[in-house]
Amino acid sequence: xxxxxxxxxxxxxxxxxxxxxxxxxxxxxxxxxxxxxxxxxxxxxxxxxxxxxxxxxxxxxxxxxxxxxxxxxxxxxxxxxxxxxxxxxxxxxxxxxxxxxxxxxxxxxxxxxxx
Amino acid sequence: xxxxxxxxxxxxxxxxxxxxxxxxxxxxxxxxxxxxxxxxxxxxxxxxxxxxxxxxxxxxxxxxxxxxxxxxxxxxxxxxxxxxxxxxxxxxxxxxxxxxxxxxxxxxxxxxxxxxxxxxxxxxxxxxxxxxxxxxxxxxxxxxxxxxxxxxxxxxxxxxxxxxxxxxxxxxxxxxxxxxxxxx
Numbered sequence: 001x002x003x004x005x006x007x008x009x010x011x012x013x014x015x016x017x018x019x020x021x022x023x024x025x026x027x028x029x030x031x032x033x034x035x036x037x038x039x040x041x042x043x044x045x046x047x048x049x050x051x052x053x054x055x056x057x058x059x060x061x062x063x064x065x066x067x068x069x070x071x072x073x074x075x076x077x078x079x080x081x082x083x084x085x086x087x088x089x090x091x092x093x094x095x096x097x098x099x100x101x102x103x104x105x106x107x108x109x110x111x112x113x114x115x
Numbered sequence: 116x117x118x119x120x121x122x123x124x125x126x127x128x129x130x131x132x133x134x135x136x137x138x139x140x141x142x143x144x145x146x147x148x149x150x151x152x153x154x155x156x157x158x159x160x161x162x163x164x165x166x167x168x169x170x171x172x173x174x175x176x177x178x179x180x181x182x183x184x185x186x187x188x189x190x191x192x193x194x195x196x197x198x199x200x201x202x203x204x205x206x207x208x209x210x211x212x213x214x215x216x217x218x219x220x221x222x223x224x225x226x227x228x229x230x231x232x233x234x235x236x237x238x239x240x241x242x243x244x245x246x247x248x249x250x251x252x253x254x255x256x257x258x259x260x261x262x263x264x265x266x267x268x269x270x271x272x273x274x275x276x277x278x279x280x281x282x283x284x285x286x287x288x289x290x291x292x293x294x295x296x297x298x299x
Contacts, residue, residue, distance in 0.1 A: 018185065036149065044172065053153070053174065054153070054178070056182075057146060058142075058183035059186060060149070061142070061149070061183075067228060079159050080159075082156070
């Protein structure tokens, strides 16, 4: 339960973000696998998506336990081993479904948001 | 990893540990591991300013903990029912329908999303091991001339059976608890 009246845009955006940032992660991984630091940097570069790089780790954990992404430790050319993330078949299927629906959804919202 | 020994990094991790204190242990530990690994990489060979930048980009420990809290949802009762049914069928299904009942349990176990690979292997191996070890012990006892160890074998078999029974119960309980923990 949350009170929409306190700060509607902020609350709404936080809900929207919660539902969509996972798919942004999956879309990034759909192109190629990435290691953790690389992944959270690319996402957090968009301030509209995340408050900071660290806030993306809990999301990565959820995607992993939901079977959407898989992880693997690999040696790094320099420094400590890196945890690599890749998209699973289940994640790819879920991403493709979302892609189609998101297009329709955002087009529809845009129609109403235009001044 | 001497990089994470930087005092600012240490302080950040302490704050994060405190901010995440109310989260389930598994969730908290995974979060701390992830953030620690992240900092080990981003602050390696960084000067003071570099460390500060890395920490700034991470977000405050409170924001990071809040994000983890938002991902922590209570298990639905349907999930719980599936987990309990799986463990029950895995261990007792074989008594109702020999072999097939156990196979049903194994299939449910491997389809369960809340067990790790290691737990699935453990659950699959538990019953066969529990049957094979006593059977092997019993068979080998037949091979030992009865005169040589008549007094030792009885207690040994008894203790062996007790160990196997306790092991089975432990695996049973472990699988139920593993499924109940909230992993994010």
